[in-house]
Amino acid sequence: MAEDGALLEITDLQVAFHGPDGRTTHAVDGVDLSVTPGRTLGIVGESGSGKSVTSLAVMGLLPKGTEITGRIGFEGRDLLKESARRLRDLRGDRMAMIFQEPMTSLNPAYTIGDQISEAILRHRSVGRREARARAIEMLRKVRIPEPEARFQEYPHQLSGGMRQRAMIAMALACDPQLLIADEPTTALDVTIQAQILELMRRLREETRAAIILITHDLGVVAEVCDEVAVMYAGQIVERAAVQDLFAFPQHPYTVGLLGALPRFDAEQGELAVISGSVPDMSRRPTGCRFRSRCPFRIERCEEMPPLIPVENGRLTRCWRAPLQRLVA
Amino acid sequence: MFTLIGRRLVQLVPTLFLVSVLIFSLQHLLPGDPALVMAGEEATPEVVEQIRKRYNLDKPLPVQYVHWIGGVLQGDLGESMRLRLPVGQLILQKLPVTLQLAFMAMAIALLIGIPAGVISAVKRGTATDHAVNVFALAGISTPNFWLGIMLILLFAVKLGWLPASGYVSPFVDVQRSLATTILPAIVLGTAIAGVIMRHMRSAMLQALDSDYVRTARAKGLHERTVVWKHAVRNAITPVITLGALEFGTLLSGAVLTEQIFSIPGFGKLIVDAVFNRDYAVVQGVVLITAATYILMNLLADLGYILANPRLRT
Ligand SMILES: Nc1ncnc2c1ncn2[C@@H]1O[C@H](COP(=O)(O)OP(=O)(O)OP(=O)(O)O)[C@@H](O)[C@H]1O
């Protein structure tokens, strides 16, 4: 789905960590993704599949010494070729990120206002007063009551939901074109979660930013995303528009994931629970990575399948695609 | 916050009481009769007896304690048997010297220890990190007396840049005062710098790995802002506490260094007093040192609270 007008276009991204014990973890192994302005791409997949590492690679926030190859096209440039300095200029300005832990992601020693103003002062040539006004405006925008009072408060004085709103205000303070939200609601309770998602939806309408939403929760994907990428063991195994994915999952792993949703339980039978576990990424398994857990595997699965186009421009990394024939 | 400080102040009373009892009883376990020492070898038994009476040495220990502590509570630390001077006056004479030395040593320790800790954490695993750690270990493990003697040999004897010993008050001549105290301050300061550096390093490693530092980087902040504003601000709070405690130990722990450099501070006062069985002086000095130490503890807590928005409200 290398569409025209993509804001972010990742091609064959590979990320390897070299451990102190000499072992190499291939956390991301050939990821292709793209997002267009005004749309939301959901990335799902179980823990350790490489979702966060992919987004940190885009932000240039992976630790020094990490081996990153491929191409991360952003506004026509390859971010992997940009200098650290240039990346710093983009971060917090053209692209921004919010994290899972609203409790620990804000600095406990500085006020909310200081931390938001800081981003504005960094990227805009404005004075303290203007930065403050802008920060308060942002706090109002994310529906934090009494923004002037909150501006002077420290993170510990705010509830988890309010802190996550403050994080969003901070991320959006310079009108980024790309917003990456890495499990922004996982740490919050259900009602707050719904409010934050609603807020993100509204902000997307207002700002026309492209959003990447990383989550474990398929319900969240169904609610806010336009497209979905399913990750498994460092690879994308399926990409599709949201309705298509939920209607007809094309990869056995996705079928399994959807089986975890209550309404699919009845139909999916034995696939409802995916047994087995993710392969050890420091050994970089050959063949289809889902093989050990896949009920559909055939001999050919000893060989790694490529992302195969099926109907509607969707892609799946499975030799047995299209799957309807098998499931129906 | 105020209840916390209030609670600490209340704790101060029983602590000091315990310390005073300890000082008093341990002191009297020392062999040797102070009255004999004081009277001299040719003194008649009558004279010795008179001295005993005068300083209440003929009374049972608990009575002596009550006498002493009663005086202390009224601000009277007793009288030096040897010098025939009020202990309070002696302490007031010597304390500023030791304080000056402690402040200079602490300044050196912080100025070296904190940046070194930050740099070695930022450059973790590199040659710089290893070099800093080697220096820190050297600073901690070099005996103060040896370093003191070496510095005297180099700067005073060989190069002749600084006086080998003696002390000049800064109220008399600031420059000469610094010249007489800089070497002992270096000796005391470098040892503490190593400890501070190590604590700063581990606190920084933790801070640099934190989520809020990642957030700061995600904002596009310059690395120096990330390190010196976001990480250091959080990493430094436990080091403040450590610094205050180290300052407390400097007051009593500088004995040997003061001896080597012939600095007439607390160290010299207490050594002379112990050797001459000058009970009142030993008790007074130890009590004041303990009180200062506890006070530094309190200040450390206060600093910690002030540096920590979560505790402030
Ligand atoms: N700094 C690092 N050094 C070494 N390995 C790392 C590092 N960061 C991540 N990894 C490894 O990379 C793999 C992918 O991690 P990642 O955080 O991207 O998973 P994730 O899909 O975000 O999972 P989760 O849903 O739990 O957040 C994991 O095996 C993880 O252990």
Ligand code: SF4
């Ligand atoms: S390629 Fe084979 S093993 Fe892999 S998902 Fe498809 S059927 Fe299963």
Ligand SMILES: [Mg+2]
């Ligand atoms: Mg993650």
